[in-house]
Amino acid sequence: MRFFKALVAAGLATLGLCPLRASAHPHVWIAARAQILFAPDGKIAAIRHTWTFDEMYSAFATQGLGKDGKPPTKEELAPLAKTNVESLAEFQYFTLAKTGPKTYEFGEPKDYELEADDKKIVTLSFTLPLKEPVSAKKPFTFLVYDPTYFVDIELEKVNPVSLKGAPAGCSMTTLRPDPLTSGDSAKLSESFFSGLPIGADFGIKMATRTIVACP
Template identity: 45%
Template sequence: MIGLFRRAAVRSALVAAVLALFGLSAAEAHPHVWVTSTSELVYAPDGSFTGVRHAWAFDDMFSTYALQGIETKEKGVYTREELAPLAQTNVESLKDFAYFTFAKVNGKKQKFGEPVDYYLSYKDSVLTLHFFLPLKTPVKSSELMVEVFDPSYFIDFSFAKDKPVSLVGAPAGCALNFQRPTDGTATAQRMSEDNFLSGDNSNYGAMFANKIAVNCP
């Protein structure tokens, strides 16, 4: 079965082909999948940052699409076990998209390992992917930046209104600052316009990144 994100990638390619055919730019495109995230930045007892635990809730239309073909014992009810094969395929597909999660420690890019502790849940017509994304090498730092976004802006990532991001096990005194892309709408719009004028559309989604900053003493 083709995973959620591979399906999205195929659709993205089709959208790009259509845009090119009709002479449209990505500036006239828009997201086709919507994700609402709740995330945790996880720390080890020694104070090192170990990774990010995500819960990504997909919009109801895409949830319905993703569940096509899955057999269940009870109609409309999907257990974690029944969704396990799809969950595995999806997290494996995430690697092709850098997990839509980008981290820097003291300005230096960090590499993530493969997702673990992953599973899918289904409730109120919404499919949610849960997983932990570990750093390949845990690191201690006074400055951490994590961004969540799709560079192509085919998938729109927004964060939950209540408790969108939290720290788990962080050292005492660490301060969390979360910035939604709408917090800098004017700046993002100006930057995106500049990018399109220059013909650089490869990282358009970065203009709509959700930014998480942590400063520790």
């Protein structure tokens, strides 16, 4: 998170804009996919995230990398991938997992990598293991969001979440957030122009919920 903010602040300064406002409104956009990974015993063991960043973030992240105009390699981006996942630790990797009111903790991410496509758009992929595998016999819910709403994370429209190794009969539902109320829209606009934080609850209001249930 600190890395995201530092990078965007540098970009805003380059454009002659006030970095203070970066704290009050989304300035990094992510198109996300997720894969729920099941253990052999049928419990949910991890979530595999795939996050594609916006053009502005990608441009600054890849600045000075690559040769002869080509996108940087995974090896060149490896230190940046490490910095990304480490900076997300204090925010629980923008991931909330729960069963009813009970929430679950995650272990350290693994198998992380950052890759740039031909247009130098970067995608971060990493596996986020649960500290303890979780049964999905009771509905398991997870959300991906930034509580500060500095980063706007939106699940892809088509096939945003998939299951891997799930027992037969498991089902999955993706519930997208309701449209903003007039009050929330006014709050968002006010925070942008005032430079004041929008509130820790706003990010979750904008988050898509995925519910997994198994027999």
